[in-house]
Amino acid sequence: MSQVADGQRLFVDGAWVEPDGGHYAVVDPATEETVGWAPEASRDQVHAACAAARAAFGPWSRTSPEERAAVLGRAADIIGSHFASYAELAQAETGATTGTARAMQVGVGMARFRRYARVEPAEWAIAPQINEAGPMGRAGVMGALVVRQPVGVVTCITSYNNPWANPAGKIAPALAMGNTVVVKPAPQDPLSVFRMAEALEAAGAPPGVVNVVCGQSAEVGAAAVSSSDVDMVSFTGSTAVGQRIAEACGRDMKRQLMELGGKGAALVLDDADLASAVAGIGTTFSFYSGQICTAPTRVLAQRGVYDRLVEQLASYAGRLKVGDPRQKDTVVGPVISAAHRERVESYVELGRKEGAVVVTGGERPPHERGFYVAPTLLADCTNEMRVAREEIFGPVVVVVPFDDEDEAITLANDSDYGLIDYVWSGDVARAFRVARRLRAGGVGVNTVGRNMEAPFGGFKKSGVGRDVGSYALHAYSEVQAIVWPG
Numbered sequence: 001m002s003q004v005a006d007g008q009r010l011f012v013d014g015a016w017v018e019p020d021g022g023h024y025a026v027v028d029p030a031t032e033e034t035v036g037w038a039p040e041a042s043r044d045q046v047h048a049a050c051a052a053a054r055a056a057f058g059p060w061s062r063t064s065p066e067e068r069a070a071v072l073g074r075a076a077d078i079i080g081s082h083f084a085s086y087a088e089l090a091q092a093e094t095g096a097t098t099g100t101a102r103a104m105q106v107g108v109g110m111a112r113f114r115r116y117a118r119v120e121p122a123e124w125a126i127a128p129q130i131n132e133a134g135p136m137g138r139a140g141v142m143g144a145l146v147v148r149q150p151v152g153v154v155t156c157i158t159s160y161n162n163p164w165a166n167p168a169g170k171i172a173p174a175l176a177m178g179n180t181v182v183v184k185p186a187p188q189d190p191l192s193v194f195r196m197a198e199a200l201e202a203a204g205a206p207p208g209v210v211n212v213v214c215g216q217s218a219e220v221g222a223a224a225v226s227s228s229d230v231d232m233v234s235f236t237g238s239t240a241v242g243q244r245i246a247e248a249c250g251r252d253m254k255r256q257l258m259e260l261g262g263k264g265a266a267l268v269l270d271d272a273d274l275a276s277a278v279a280g281i282g283t284t285f286s287f288y289s290g291q292i293c294t295a296p297t298r299v300l301a302q303r304g305v306y307d308r309l310v311e312q313l314a315s316y317a318g319r320l321k322v323g324d325p326r327q328k329d330t331v332v333g334p335v336i337s338a339a340h341r342e343r344v345e346s347y348v349e350l351g352r353k354e355g356a357v358v359v360t361g362g363e364r365p366p367h368e369r370g371f372y373v374a375p376t377l378l379a380d381c382t383n384e385m386r387v388a389r390e391e392i393f394g395p396v397v398v399v400v401p402f403d404d405e406d407e408a409i410t411l412a413n414d415s416d417y418g419l420i421d422y423v424w425s426g427d428v429a430r431a432f433r434v435a436r437r438l439r440a441g442g443v444g445v446n447t448v449g450r451n452m453e454a455p456f457g458g459f460k461k462s463g464v465g466r467d468v469g470s471y472a473l474h475a476y477s478e479v480q481a482i483v484w485p486g
Contacts, residue, residue, distance in 0.1 A: 010039050010214065011197045013052035014207025020045055024216055026191055029095030029334040030325050030370045038190050041213040046182075046223035049211035053153040053180040054229040056208030061150050061178035065119055068176055073117035074203035079110045079196070086195055090164055093189035095334040095371070096288065097325040104287075109164030109196070115452075116172040116473075123470045141486030148477035150178035151255050152231030155224045157245070158193070159236040160186035160336050161291045167193050170234045170257075171200075171210065173472035179232075180209045184224045186237075187216040188336050222248070231255060232476070238391075239416075239461045246464070257465040257475045259293070259457060261391040262419030265412035266296035267434060269405070270304035272424035273446070278312045280422065280448040281397060285317050285375035286331045290395035291340075293462075294420045296448060298388055299399045300408050306401045310379045313397065314360040317375035322365045334371040335394055341371040344394030351378045351387040356398065383411045391417070405434060413439045418459030422448060441466070 008023060009016040021040030028035050041049075060068075079086060083106055091101035156170040167183060174181050185193035190212075197212045213220060225233050225248050232255035235245050239261040249256050268277045284295040301309045325333035335341050341364075348362050361376030373394050381388050381398045388398050402408045412421055421440040425431040428445065435443040441458040442450075450456075453469035467475050 008037050008039060010041055010045060010049070011194065011201070011210070011212040012045065012049045013056075013211065014201070017045065019214075021215060021217070024187075026093060026189065027337070028092045029336055032369045032371075035089070035092045036191050038187070038214055040215040040217065041220050043219055043223045046184075046213045046220055047227055047229075049182045049213050050153060050155070050224065050227035050229040052208035053182050053211055056206060057150075057152055057180045060175075060180055060206060060209050063178070065176070068178065069117040069119060071200070071203050071205050072113045072172055072176060075196075075199045075205075076110050076113035076117060078199040078202050079106065079113065082195070082199075083107075083110070086164070086192065089195065090189075090192050091325060093163060093191055094160070094288075094336065095325055097330055097333050098328070100288065100333075101325075105162055105164040105192075108162075109168035111452075112165065112168040113172045115469075116176040119176050119473065123473050143484050143486050145482040147480050147482070148177070148474070149480045151476055151478055152179060153229050154179045154181050154232045154234055154476060155227075155230050156181050156183045157221055157224065157233065157235045157237065158183065158185050160188040161288050163189045163192035164196070166236050167196060169467060169472065170236075171196070173467070174234070174476045175205070175209065177473055177476045179476050181211065182224055182227075182230070183210070183212045184221050185212070185214060187214070190214045221245075225249065225254075228252075232257070234467075234475075235259070242463070243461075255478075257467060258463040259467070260419075260461060260463040261417055262293035262295070262458065262462050263298050263389065263391055263415055263417040264294060264296045264420050264422060265415065265438070265440075266299045266422040267408045267412060267424065268299060268301045268305060268309055269408070269423070269425040269427075269430065269434070270302040271426040271430070272305065273426060274305060274309055274312055276446060277309065277424040278316050280424070280444075280446075281313060282316045282320075283448050284397050285320055285395040289333055289335050289373065290344075291335060291393050293391070293393075294442075294448075294450075296422045297392065297397055298415075299397055300402050300411050301399055302408070303401050303403055306399070310359060310377070310399055313399070314377050317360050317377055317397075320375050322372055322374060323367060324370075332372075332375060332395060335373055336371070338371050340393070341373055344373050344392055344396060347387055347390070347392045347394070348376055348378070348396060351381070351385065351398070354381075354385040354387060356381045356385060356387060361395075383414055389415065405430075409434060409437045413437075416461045419462035420444065420458075
């Protein structure tokens with residue numbers, strides 16, 4: 001790899017800059033070997049990136065939508081031409097299985113650049129013109145044109161579980177709307193984001209339009225949030241960190257887009273297809289090794305199917321191969337770090353102490369190297385247990401019994417979170433009736449799949465705002481009304 005591609009320098013104002021803070025090792029979670037060396041930015045370098053984005057904002061925002069779309073389209077083409085090597089790097093940084101690294105990381109990242117390279121005219125404006133009676137103007141009529149304007153400079157702070165899809169989901173719509181960005185990737189796996197910046201540079205993004213800073217120190221992210229050059233912060237990560245960012249944004253009235261934690265309730269009603277429910281809930285064990293905020297981690301099972309569901313989930317988890325993510329038959333790879341593995345394991349032990357029954361898993365897999373956690377099922381839980389209320393972010397599922405629909409809905413809504421819930425029922429009308437009563441930003445009915453044009457975001461402490469599809473363009477814009485006498 002070249003020095004730039006290996007992420008050893010920051011990307012600021014169109015130049016690859018040596019970091020003031022030196023470098024730190026990026027570790028492969030599957031092998032514990034060093035993947036590459038990431039740069040540690042200083043506060044001054046972060047502020048320089050923000051200033052560069054501010055200087056570039058005026059010219060970039062005045063380019064046509066077609067010019068901006070062309071840059072995004074060329075970037076997607078460049079990513080596609082390096083697809084295999086980019087997927088290999090993403091896998092090494094995250095420990096994702098080969099299929100996940102290719103399809104859900106680099107594949108989705110590339111698709112998001114292509115999506116925002118084809119923005120439709122209707123997505124730019126709320127209404128082309130509104131004419132209403134008013135107190136001024138000829139014959140008391142005022143005309144109004146309502147348009148969307150870019151917010152300005154956007155700091156994008158991204159999560160470690162997907163270093164391609166998550167950054168692309170922020171960068172592409174922000175640039176399409178005419179904003180400039182300062183990207184601060186997660187410290188665990190930042191190298192892929194530098195590849196993304198390299199692709200955008202080669203695609204013709206002008207200096208300062210895209211900047212990437214990096215570091216293990218919390219000061220790096222804090223500087224990217226607090227800079228007076230920044231107009232908006234788009235953050236994906238934990239609720240605790242999101243709350244601190246929101247407080248900082250509030251002082252200067254900066255716009256926010258927050259995708260935070262989740263504790264997805266999966267309601268399995270007594271008429272559900274259990275095979276379908278088990279397959280959906282089982283993605284918590286396999287997809288990103290449970291390191292995903294949308295996972296159905298809190299299962300609410302009606303008593304008529306409770307025992308069978310627990311038995312089938314245990315059987316499903318026990319069949320999943322845990323190990324080297326580069327092997328074709330591996331289903332569950334490692335979690336991101338030794339520290340995170342210890343955190344997940346501590347929750348399993350806490351569940352035992354709280355009275356949960358460890359039906360399967362609960363022990364560290366017998367691998368000499370790598371940060372592996374066995375798929376774990378905790379049964380006989382109550383909604384008051386911490387394992388049922390707090391986000392574990394690992395391959396751990398808790399199961400809580402309920403008697404009727406009203407109790408299930410009460411239990412599901414009794415949570416600090418409200419990102420995505422799920423309902424399984426053989427009666428679709430019944431499932432939709434239940435779904436409408438759930439306090440969550442999204443509800444999957446008999447599926448854990450996503451519609452990539454549907455709005456994504458959460459209620460309560462799961463976040464603020466919505467993105468994906470046209471909603472992402474709206475998130476990175478301000479509404480402006482231009483009024484004139486008729």
